[in-house]
Amino acid sequence: MANKEWPLWEVFIRSKQGLSHKHVGSLRAADADMAIENARDVYTRRSEGVSIWVAESNNLFASNPNDADSLYEPSDSKVYRHPTFYEVPDGIEHM
Amino acid sequence: MTELNISILEQKFQEKIDNDIKIEPRDWMPDNYRQTLIRQISQHAHSEVVGMLPEGNWITRAPNLRRKAVLLAKVQDEAGHGLYLYSATETLGADREQTIDDLHSGVAKYSSIFNYPTVSWADMGAIGWLVDGAAIMNQVPLCRCSYGPYARAMVRVCKEESFHQRQGFEIMTTLAKGSPEQKEMAQDALNRFWWPSLMMFGPNDAESKHTEQSMKWKIKRHTNDELRQMFVDATVPQAELIGLTIPDKDLKWNEETGHYEFGAIDWAEFWEVVKGNGPCNKDRIDTRRRAKEKGAWVREAANAYAEKRRKRKAS
Ligand SMILES: [Fe+2]
Ligand SMILES: [Fe+2]
Numbered sequence A: 001m002a003n004k005e006w007p008l009w010e011v012f013i014r015s016k017q018g019l020s021h022k023h024v025g026s027l028r029a030a031d032a033d034m035a036i037e038n039a040r041d042v043y044t045r046r047s048e049g050v051s052i053w054v055a056e057s058n059n060l061f062a063s064n065p066n067d068a069d070s071l072y073e074p075s076d077s078k079v080y081r082h083p084t085f086y087e088v089p090d091g092i093e094h095m
Numbered sequence B: 001m002t003e004l005n006i007s008i009l010e011q012k013f014q015e016k017i018d019n020d021i022k023i024e025p026r027d028w029m030p031d032n033y034r035q036t037l038i039r040q041i042s043q044h045a046h047s048e049v050v051g052m053l054p055e056g057n058w059i060t061r062a063p064n065l066r067r068k069a070v071l072l073a074k075v076q077d078e079a080g081h082g083l084y085l086y087s088a089t090e091t092l093g094a095d096r097e098q099t100i101d102d103l104h105s106g107v108a109k110y111s112s113i114f115n116y117p118t119v120s121w122a123d124m125g126a127i128g129w130l131v132d133g134a135a136i137m138n139q140v141p142l143c144r145c146s147y148g149p150y151a152r153a154m155v156r157v158c159k160e161e162s163f164h165q166r167q168g169f170e171i172m173t174t175l176a177k178g179s180p181e182q183k184e185m186a187q188d189a190l191n192r193f194w195w196p197s198l199m200m201f202g203p204n205d206a207e208s209k210h211t212e213q214s215m216k217w218k219i220k221r222h223t224n225d226e227l228r229q230m231f232v233d234a235t236v237p238q239a240e241l242i243g244l245t246i247p248d249k250d251l252k253w254n255e256e257t258g259h260y261e262f263g264a265i266d267w268a269e270f271w272e273v274v275k276g277n278g279p280c281n282k283d284r285i286d287t288r289r290r291a292k293e294k295g296a297w298v299r300e301a302a303n304a305y306a307e308k309r310r311k312r313k314a315s
Helices: A032-043 A065-076 B003-018 B031-050 B052-056 B065-091 B096-104 B122-142 B148-176 B180-199 B211-216 B224-241 B267-277 B281-294 B296-314
Strands: A008-014 A022-028 A051-056 B252-254 B259-261
Touching (some): A008 A032, A022 A032, A022 B065, A022 B148, A032 A051, B031 B065, B031 B096, B052 B281, B065 B096, B065 B122, B065 B148, B096 B281, B122 B180, B122 B224, B148 B180, B281 B296
Antiparallel strands (some): A008 A051, B252 B259
């Protein structure tokens, strides 16, 4: 354990109340508490955030970039999911 | 994978680049692209980290509390820059510890500018103004680099860099307006850092072996000589404004081109420093190595403490 490298953590910051946390980068730390402390020093030196999430990179699962076409292409053809698909007669308001 | 498959993948990859679609860590990329980025980003990271040393030299001797707080904040930013960049190399599959060991063993390079000593307080001014100024010239186009994590790290870095250059220029301005001795000190720092700053952009385009491929991959957006020219054009009027003289007798404004012409760079000196024979190369690497060795117990203790906390939570 002596020379064990600290695990990698992904850092997410909420820039202000009301907004969601956004991925800002990663860092290494011995545990979650230390990851949060380090994230504060590294990613919020200029008041970039009011809240920090960290997650060990090992615990994140991602979609395969090769699947991007088959995952997202079907929704391109479903234009009826957008309000602009529908015709609204002239004179109708608040819709 | 067959050669045909690879050539199709490479073609698709280049199409993405040509269409300004960013490459993200898990996307397919040619091996050379990956290796080029690992080399460039790790060199960049090393430069940020080694770059703390010449300035760290003056933190305890800053002339007043304001200057000290500013210098401390700047040096802390550089540590952060190193960290963003090491993280970016990790997204490409580089091993963090190995990357750092490559610096310590001399396998990896860093910017040669940091192998010059900082002998007076004015050097803090010259470094912020010229060295961070040159770094900004290099880094602003990197914000549009084709590799997503590098580009995003550069956006953060560039936001932080502009205060670095301003604080340096403020030091120079203050000294240049001060006593004759202070002005002399500022001029001396400019004399020593001017040429090494021009060298920061790397060899002339004709000698630069990676430029063409890097431009095709949009890792690089301007050639070394273009960036160097932009830096000279931006900096010369700044020196004039505060009454300092650029140490180049061949420097002159060219009305036709709208650019400054400048004297020949001593490339023999540049290569000597790159090869390890600059005034401070050995000292810089020794210092980094010592820092890693002397910090080993801290990293070990942090692991032990994390383990203890984990056990306590589990019980
Ligand atoms: Fe920096
Ligand atoms: Fe800087």
